[in-house]
Structures are given as structure tokens and as C-alpha cells.
Amino acid sequence: MPRAVKKAQTSTGCSVERALSLIDGKWKIVILYKLLRGTLRFNELRRLIPGVTQRMLTHQLRELEADGLIVRVVYAQVPPRVEYSLSTRGQSLEPVLLALKHWGDTNLSSREAEAA
Amino acid sequence: MPRAVKKAQTSTGCSVERALSLIDGKWKIVILYKLLRGTLRFNELRRLIPGVTQRMLTHQLRELEADGLIVRVVYAQVPPRVEYSLSTRGQSLEPVLLALKHWGDTNLSSREAEAA
DNA sequence: CTGTATCCGGCACGATACTG
DNA sequence: CAGTATCGTGCCGGATACAG
Numbered sequence: 529m530p531r532a533v534k535k536a537q538t539s540t541g542c543s544v545e546r547a548l549s550l551i552d553g554k555w556k557i558v559i560l561y562k563l564l565r566g567t568l569r570f571n572e573l574r575r576l577i578p579g580v581t582q583r584m585l586t587h588q589l590r591e592l593e594a595d596g597l598i599v600r601v602v603y604a605q606v607p608p609r610v611e612y613s614l615s616t617r618g619q620s621l622e623p624v625l626l627a628l629k630h631w632g633d634t635n636l637s638s639r640e641a642e643a644a
Numbered sequence: 645m646p647r648a649v650k651k652a653q654t655s656t657g658c659s660v661e662r663a664l665s666l667i668d669g670k671w672k673i674v675i676l677y678k679l680l681r682g683t684l685r686f687n688e689l690r691r692l693i694p695g696v697t698q699r700m701l702t703h704q705l706r707e708l709e710a711d712g713l714i715v716r717v718v719y720a721q722v723p724p725r726v727e728y729s730l731s732t733r734g735q736s737l738e739p740v741l742l743a744l745k746h747w748g749d750t751n752l753s754s755r756e757a758e759a760a
Numbered sequence: 761c762t763g764t765a766t767c768c769g770g771c772a773c774g775a776t777a778c779t780g
Numbered sequence: 781c782a783g784t785a786t787c788g789t790g791c792c793g794g795a796t797a798c799a800g
Contacts, residue, residue: 544677544741547748554793561660570762581794586763608761608800617751624747625660627740632663635733670773686782697774702783724780724781 550595551621555580555588560618561625563598567613597621666711667737671696671704676734677741679714683729713737 551557555577562568562576574585589612592598597618603609614621667673671693678684678692690701705728708714713734719725730737 542674542677543748543752544745545674546752547744548673550752557664558658558661561658582763583765583795584793587793602762605761608763610762620751621747624740624743627743628663629660631737631740632659635736636659636662690782698783699775699785700773703773718782721781724783726782 550597553588553591555584556592557625557628559585559588559592560597560614560621561629563612563614563618564622564625567611570610570612573612592618666713669704669707671700672708673741673744675701675704675708676713676730676737677745679728679730679734680738680741683727686726686728689728708734 551560558577559573562573568576570585570589573589574580574582577585589598589600593600596615599613599615599618601611601613603611667676674693675689678689684692686701686705689705690696690698693701705714705716709716712731715729715731715734717727717729719727
């Protein structure tokens with residue numbers, strides 16, 4: 529994705545651009561998509577998204593959290609346990625994510641369009 | 645958007661990522677969105693997208709064309725006239741674009757998008 | 761397990777000037 | 781009008797090491 533605009537920018541008068549600014553970043557949409565299925569732990573996300581590094585995963589998760597799209601829950605345990613899930617706002621992105629998935633399946637004709 | 649992955653990458657097994665790779669770039673989605681309304685000329689797009697430079701507009705348009713999302717028609721006239729419009733594949737993105745617009749309007753609107 | 765800290769390269773993008 | 785050409789750069793994102 530584009531780096532889109534740095535921070536939400538109302539001047540453009542285009543809500544699409546503002547929406548884009550929240551989901552820019554190389555992994556955000558994929559993260560959100562994975563979370564559609566339900567709560568996931570840090571390493572679970574890591575495994576589900578091949579190629580992402582700890583740094584980027586952490587960074588993108590933090591941004592998503594800051595934008596109120598996901599919820600981060602930390603359990604004070606000896607082996608740390610952190611769970612990520614979609615916030616209400618994040619869940620409202622479902623139509624977009626599914627539309628994107630559907631489009632990808634339809635127009636990129638991947639025979640293995642396995643439901644990730 | 646993220647720079648996504650450079651070129652379509654099948655290995656991830658996620659059609660969403662492949663779809664994303666086609667719409668990465670800072671202005672692509674906005675361009676596509678503007679073209680939903682119909683054919684537009686180069687400078688018309690330029691005016692509709694404040695902040696975009698000639699270079700970037702040209703570049704993004706070329707990528708969109710290469711990915712088969714838009715159609716570029718050149719009229720051999722003395723004042724050059726180039727028209728851009730969505731291809732069939734591009735038009736198939738309409739649900740995604742509208743979903744994104746709807747989400748933006750709903751969640752980023754002037755009033756708080758509380759949506760508990 | 762779930763992160764932070766640091767270093768660093770590349771390319772995405774911008775600014776400007778020029779052209780058919 | 782609709783682009784190229786060229787140059788410069790921010791910062792995104794990868795690699796690696798360290799930490800609670």
C-alpha cells in the first residue's frame with residue numbers, strides 16, 4: 529500500500545483517503561484479515577503471516593491499536609501472553625476486507641484460493 | 645498503502661495480499677475511485693486529486709494500466725488528449741472501493757463514529 | 761513469549777525543468 | 781495538454797541483537 533498520507537487529513541474532502549491512511553502499511557490489511565477469524569496471539573499472527581518480522585508486526589499492531597482498529601490485551605503471566613482482536617471499529621472493516629478477498633479470488637484466479 | 649509485496653506473490657497463499665499488490669501505491673485507490681464516475685483526462689485527474697504530482701500521477705496510471713485495471717486512450721490530436729477509464733477488471737473493484745468509501749464515511753465522519 | 765533497540769539500505773515519492 | 785528526465789531524500793521496512 530501507499531504510505532498514504534501521514535496522518536488523517538480532512539482537507540482533501542475525500543473520506544477514502546482518510547480511510548486509507550488508517551490501513552496503510554505493508555501488513556495492516558493482512559493482519560486485520562487474519563483477525564477476522566478471531567483473537568490471535570502474537571506468535572500466532574507471526575506464523576499466519578509469513579515474511580513479517582517481529583519489528584514490523586509489533587509496529588503495525590501498535591498503529592492499528594492507536595487507530596482503534598484492534599484491541600490488545602496483556603495477561604500478566606510468567607510466560608507473557610498477549611492477545612489481539614478486532615475492535616468494533618475494526619470489525620466494521622469486515623465488508624471491505626471480504627470484498628477485497630472476494631475480488632482477489634475472482635480476479636486473480638488463484639486455484640488455491642484457500643480460505644486462509 | 646504498504647508497498648505491499650513488489651510483485652504478485654503466490655507463495656503466501658493469501659489472495660488478499662495479491663490483490664493488495666495491485667493497488668499499492670499512494671494514489672492508486674484514489675485514482676480508481678475517481679474513475680468510478682467515468683472517463684477522465686489527465687489534467688482532470690490532476691485537479692481531482694490535490695497533492696499529486698505529474699510524475700506520480702503518470703507513474704501510478706501506468707502501473708494501473710499495466711495491471712489491467714484501467715484503460716488509456718490516446719487521441720492523435722494537436723492538443724494531446726488522453727482519456728483514462730476503468731477496465732472491466734477495474735470496474736470489478738467497485739464493491740471494494742464503495743465499501744471503503746462507506747467505511748470512511750461511517751467511521752471517520754465528522755461526528756464520532758462510536759459504533760459501540 | 762513478546763517484545764525493544766539499533767543500524768542501515770532501497771525505493772517511493774517529491775520538486776523542478778524540459779519536451780512533442 | 782500530457783507527459784519525460786533528472787536529482788534528492790524521507791522513512792519504510794529488513795536484519796540482528798538484546799530484554800523482561
